[in-house]
Amino acid sequence: MKQTATILASCVIALAGAAQADEGAYAQEISFGEYGGVAEPLTDTPGDPERGAEIMVTKSEGNCISCHMVSALDFAPFHGEVGPPLDGVADRWDEAQLRGLLVDAKQTYPGTIMPAYFKTSGYVRPGQAFTKKPAEEPLPPLLSAQDIEDVVAFLSTLHWED
Amino acid sequence: MKFNTMTAAAALALVTPAMLAANPDAKLVVNGQIEMTTETEAPEHLDGLRTIRSGWTFRTEETQSLQMDDFDNPAMIYVDEARDAWYAKDGAADQSCASCHEDPESLEGLRAELPKWNEEAGKVYTAEMYVNECRTERMEAEPWGWDSQEMKNMTALISSVSRGMTVDVQIDGPVRETWERGKEIYYTRYGQLELACATCHEENYDMNIRADHLSQGHINGFPTYRLKQANLVSMHNRFNGCIRDTRGVPYEIGSEDFVALELYVASRGNGLSVEGPAVRN
Numbered sequence: 165m166k167q168t169a170t171i172l173a174s175c176v177i178a179l180a181g182a183a184q185a186d187e188g189a190y191a192q193e194i195s196f197g198e199y200g201g202v203a204e205p206l207t208d209t210p211g212d213p214e215r216g217a218e219i220m221v222t223k224s225e226g227n228c229i230s231c232h233m234v235s236a237l238d239f240a241p242f243h244g245e246v247g248p249p250l251d252g253v254a255d256r257w258d259e260a261q262l263r264g265l266l267v268d269a270k271q272t273y274p275g276t277i278m279p280a281y282f283k284t285s286g287y288v289r290p291g292q293a294f295t296k297k298p299a300e301e302p303l304p305p306l307l308s309a310q311d312i313e314d315v316v317a318f319l320s321t322l323h324w325e326d
Numbered sequence: 327m328k329f330n331t332m333t334a335a336a337a338l339a340l341v342t343p344a345m346l347a348a349n350p351d352a353k354l355v356v357n358g359q360i361e362m363t364t365e366t367e368a369p370e371h372l373d374g375l376r377t378i379r380s381g382w383t384f385r386t387e388e389t390q391s392l393q394m395d396d397f398d399n400p401a402m403i404y405v406d407e408a409r410d411a412w413y414a415k416d417g418a419a420d421q422s423c424a425s426c427h428e429d430p431e432s433l434e435g436l437r438a439e440l441p442k443w444n445e446e447a448g449k450v451y452t453a454e455m456y457v458n459e460c461r462t463e464r465m466e467a468e469p470w471g472w473d474s475q476e477m478k479n480m481t482a483l484i485s486s487v488s489r490g491m492t493v494d495v496q497i498d499g500p501v502r503e504t505w506e507r508g509k510e511i512y513y514t515r516y517g518q519l520e521l522a523c524a525t526c527h528e529e530n531y532d533m534n535i536r537a538d539h540l541s542q543g544h545i546n547g548f549p550t551y552r553l554k555q556a557n558l559v560s561m562h563n564r565f566n567g568c569i570r571d572t573r574g575v576p577y578e579i580g581s582e583d584f585v586a587l588e589l590y591v592a593s594r595g596n597g598l599s600v601e602g603p604a605v606r607n
Contacts, residue, residue: 223536230536242537246530277530279519289575290518296566298575303518 188286190267191305200272201260206282206309211317219311219318226307226315231278236322246277252324262319266312281307354382354601357396360490362599369596371497374528375542380598381550384532384541385607389553392605401482401551401603404475404558408483411476417467426464430487437488437600441589443500450504450589453481454560454580472580478549478558485549485602493546493600495592504582508590511583517574523591526568543568544595545588547604554607561588 194202205211220228221240229237231247257265265272268280284302292299307315354362364380372378382390396402412423412430427433437453444451447459457480458469470477497505515522526535527543534540549558562579565587569576577583 227536242534244533244535246533246535246540277521277525287518287520287574288514288516289569291570291573291575293573294570296570296575299518306518 188280188283189302190282191284191302192309194267194282196264196268196271197260199261199264200268201258201264202267203260203263205313206263206267207313209310209313211310211313211315211320213314213318213321215311216314216316216318219307219315225311226281228315234322250319250322252322254320254322255324257319259316259320262316263312266307266315279306281305282309282312352383352387352390354380354390354394356394356489362490362601363492363597364599366597369593372594374524375594378544378595378598379531379542380595380601380604381541381544381547381606382601382604384539385605389605389607393601399551399603399605400553400556401549401558401605402486404479404551405483405486405603408476408479411480412483415465417461417465419464419466421465423460426460430483433484434487435491437485437602438491438493439495441501441585441592442496445500449582450501450585452585452588453484455585457481457484473560473563475557478560481560482549482558482603485600488600489602491600493592493595493598495589495596497589497593501589504586505589505593507583508586508588511577511587512590515572516569517572519572519574521572523568523587542594543591544598545591546595546598547601547606549602550604550606552606558603559606561591 192206195204196202217237219226220234221237223230228234228250229240229243231244233243233245233249233251235249235251237243253262261272265278267282269276269278270280282305284305287301287303290299290301290303291297354364356362362380362382364383366378368375368378382393392398392400409430415422415425423430441450441452443449444455447455451459454470454472454477457477461467462469470480512523515525523543526540531540531542545561545564548561548564550564551557552559560579562584565584566576566579577587
């Protein structure tokens with residue numbers, strides 16, 4: 165785990181030199197904390213962890229497992245290894261930080277490969293999903309406000325078992 | 327933990343192609359004869375990688391073996407078709423490729439230095455551009471579409487006669503501006519997923535992204551035969567697919583932007599062997 169963290173940290177530095185889009189805007193007003201966390205829930209409806217799990221494994225939704233290994237989601241095949249495994253992630257991050265990572269992980273990890281799930285503009289040659297057709301900004305965010313609350317609720321269950 | 331109850335197939339489901347990949351020290355020798363350099367020191371201009379590795383080294387043992395003998399390589403059917411086309415007269419001038427070039431083997435070495443500066447045209451030329459110039463100017467025939475079967479077949483033939491030769495694309499002199507443009511594209515993060523070529527092929531190669539084992543994205547094996555498509559795939563077609571996967575809008579196949587990207591990506595593979603037509607999953 166520690167090793168993964170060091171490798172990822174050096175990736176962030178290497179990517180910082182790459183061409184970047186401007187900052188962009190979000191689907192609703194967002195206030196980030198000092199470390200990229202978002203304390204305020206995006207909706208009034210509490211997140212549903214079961215729906216969150218479904219979003220994470222579904223290709224057309226979060227598709228999170230394409231990059232992250234999650235033991236609790238091992239009913240779905242092909243977990244990637246581009247991002248760190250998310251087992252025990254709720255022991256490392258509080259809810260606000262997890263929400264911030266979903267809204268725009270680049271606020272926590274500048275230059276990260278992880279997509280911003282709630283951002284709507286600031287992209288280079290954005291398309292309408294995977295159709296190759298140009299899209300007008302603001303784009304629909306990759307996940308809705310409620311989707312993000314659901315995923316945060318699921319991630320908050322990922323404690324190391326004791 | 328409620329979610330553990332969903333666990334079923336576990337172990338088996340998690341076996342991914344990368345885990346079945348061949349030993350990274352495996353040697354690529356084609357037809358027991360052509361020895362390929364599949365791993366070597368990165369060219370000096372390339373800061374992001376220390377070692378460059380052919381896409382072949384990232385594939386499963388099964389896919390790798392298909393490239394080791396021309397009888398097993400499904401791309402060779404297309405190379406044979408191109409050989410027939412080579413000798414077939416076409417167009418108002420009643421000429422074939424053979425009328426000017428004799429055998430396809432006369433083009434040995436060309437693939438290793440493409441794309442390159444064409445002094446007369448005053449721009450960087452790819453294999454497709456040379457082929458179409460011969461067709462329209464010398465044969466007075468219709469040009470082939472960049473991504474047409476005829477063109478992919480012919481570029482596969484052109485590549486096949488240079489197999490084993492070292493990729494050595496020029497990056498200085500008149501091509502420099504085009505090369506710089508290609509480099510800019512390579513490091514730009516496109517689409518709603520904000521991914522650059524470098525994000526996947528420089529920062530995360532050798533990792534699994536879902537079921538795909540990421541290579542360094544070199545083009546020394548192009549046109550490649552993709553088992554998934556059961557056909558040859560051109561470089562620009564591959565670039566197009568990779569940018570689409572960022573939820574972005576790709577440049578046109580055959581556009582100046584993709585020619586620039588082709589030059590830059592080719593130069594990242596300087597030192598590897600020409601492998602085309604290679605076999606990929």
